[in-house]
Amino acid sequence: MTIANTDFDVLIVGAGISGIGMAAHMEMHCPDHSYGIVEMRDNLGGTWDLFRYPGIRSDSDMHTLGFVFEPWKHEKSIADAPAILDYLNRIVDERGIREHIRYGHRVVAADFDRSTAQWTVTIQTKDGEKKRLTANFLYLGSGYYDYDEPYDPGFEFGDFKGQVIHPQFWPEDLDYAGKKVIVIGSGATAVTIVPSMADKAAHVTMLQRTPTWMFSRPAKDGLANFLRKILPEETAYRITRWKNIKLQDIGFKRARTKPEKVRKMLYKRIEKALGKDYDKEAFTPPYDPWDQRLCLVPDDDLFEAMNSGTASVKTGRIARFVEGGVELESGERLEADIIITATGLKLAVAGKIDVSVDGEQIDFAQRYYYKGCMFSNLPNLAVVFGYLNASWTLRADINSDYICRVLNRMKATDTQIAEPVLTEAGEAALEEDDIFDFSSGYIQRGKAIMPKNAVAYPWRLNQDYVLDRKRMVEEPVDDDLLAFKRAGANAREPGEILEAAE
Missing domain, CATH: 3.50.50.60 (FAD/NAD(P)-binding domain)
Incomplete structure (x- = not known):
């Protein structure tokens, strides 16, 4: 050659x-x-x-x-x-x-x-x-x-006395049990971290400047697991793979051609998990679905953490970091022992x-x-x-x-x-x-x-x-x-x- x-x-x-x-x-x-x-x-x-x-x-x-x-x-x-x-x-x-x-x-x-x-x-x-x-x-x-090097949004942590962590450099020995945590960001990383930390932390707040469209689905694929029981592994995988490819393709193209219908579908799933009185504004981005990747919420884990009271979502802009957490431009203060900057790549x-x-x-x-x-x-x-x-x-x-x-x-x-x-x-x-x-x-x-x-x-x-x-x-x-x-x-x-x- x-x-x-x-x-x-x-x-x-x-x-x-x-x-x-x-x-x-x-x-x-x-x-x-x-x-x-x-x-x-x-x-x-x-x-x-x-x-x-x-x-x-x-x-x-x-x-x-x-x-x-x-x-x-x-x-x-x-x-x-x-x-x-x-x-x-x-x-x-x-x-x-x-x-x-x-x-x-x-x-x-x-x-x-x-x-x-x-x-x-x-x-x-x-x-x-x-x-x-x-x-x-x-x-x-x-x-x-x-x-x-992750994306640096230019935060100056000033008087904050707690720990500041970026998900790209997660410490092995981080002890967050019983502590108040703020996760800055609303992308896939933040949506993953918040429910995962909520079981041990005193409370986890996802602080978002802008909401993200979220899509809930089961972590297990029922059809895939059924097909694996009755078909050879390779055949079951091939069928499931093609089914999911087609669903991805259809979902993306429908979001581009009929965004209002996709919005309603996403709202319906969130309402089913959080109830009719949920804060719709916290889950309504200023753009259409699939103008950015949808954030996956498997088994409604984020919504379940919110329902249990161990997690919450707050929308606002950061004015400054203070000794005990974050002060928003609205004047509201959020307490934190740990701040996680899930601000992107x-x-x-x-x-x-x-x-x-x-x-x-x-x-x-x-x-x-x-x-x-x-x-x-x-x-x-x-x-x-x-x-x-x-x-x-x-x-x-x-x-x-x-x-x-x-x-x-x-x-x-x-x-x-x-x-x-x-x-x-x-x-x-x-x-x-x-x-x-x-x-x-x-x-x-x-x-x-x-x-x-x-x-x-x-x-x-x-x-x-x-x-x-x-x-x-x-x-x-x-x-x-x-x-x-x-x-x-x-x-x-x-x-x-x-x-x-x-």
Whole structure:
């Protein structure tokens, strides 16, 4: 496949869901290609190993957050982090992936040499050693947010004498029994933490500046568990997975076309849990459902904590932090021994890696996505950025499968470079599209660093899994845009591509 002496045919960055998924696809579809996985942490799992706050769980069902090739066998469809880590560990052990993982390896830079079709990847190890690995193809499964630095809203805690904690850096020995806790935020993290701490804390208050649309559903999927009793595991999983994909798709599109109907449905579920006299204003955002991700409330756990009196939701703006808690702009004071800043994530592109080609640094904000996994005029590199309106793994699965097809095509044609070619004239003809029209804070804050998207496929990160899967599977890899070249070929125009001899 390669013409230079490389350490790997494919180097996978990250041993979370995306990286493990790619490794499993390579084991199945590219068994004659070598690969390695580098992971900056000491354990696999990515997000599910990093976050240790109480109740950490999936915010979508595991029949779609799970892989297409590996059935989810637990009774609960909304799973906690330990169950998800068990699932990932079983996959790496049963499929021979673990031996390919190198822990404590942070990728800081990667440069592609067109003359040799080789990435030279600079690694920083935990003990401070710098080393280099080489590969023909680079697959980034490094996630979408900064693992080192969360979003800082600029709070000044002034006279507050208690503990201040961010969920991204949760202390192992935190004792909150009998204490008053304020969780600042109204996203998925806050909605998870509040009911999970309410059983031990004296009281937990979710302090929100803006409400979030919440959607309650059972943690167990009744149909999935019934099908598992009467059908083979793989068949039951496949049926449940497709059912949930269709429901996600229908729900998202209905929210965009008939938001008032979806509002009423969400209100009805909350009213059923909290009663007719609940504070509707506290659950009414200033935007339509699915303008941001819905917050999942499995088994009504947040609402049950509110009904028991151990948790509450308060809407207001913070004026200042005082010795015993928080003072709102309204003048109201909320008491706290512990303040948790569930204020969001900081977006990162390509794992914050300094990516270059022939020594020239790549600015991803100036590149167009290609089929949601590669970038214009950037050779031998793929990335996973999951869906905003569906489970992350759905994109990870179709990207992995597609890149395996690209790798096999390269081998079949005796070419070493696969590059989505976008000419100057072609780029000038594209109409840009804002696919990140979600009002979520982390999306809006990070838009300036995100790659470009065109209105027309394939130069975009599409947000329709059902359509994407059909296109990625059925359309040929050779589409006159993805150029297959031999190392050293400098052609940029499609008509100038050095064709491989059949």
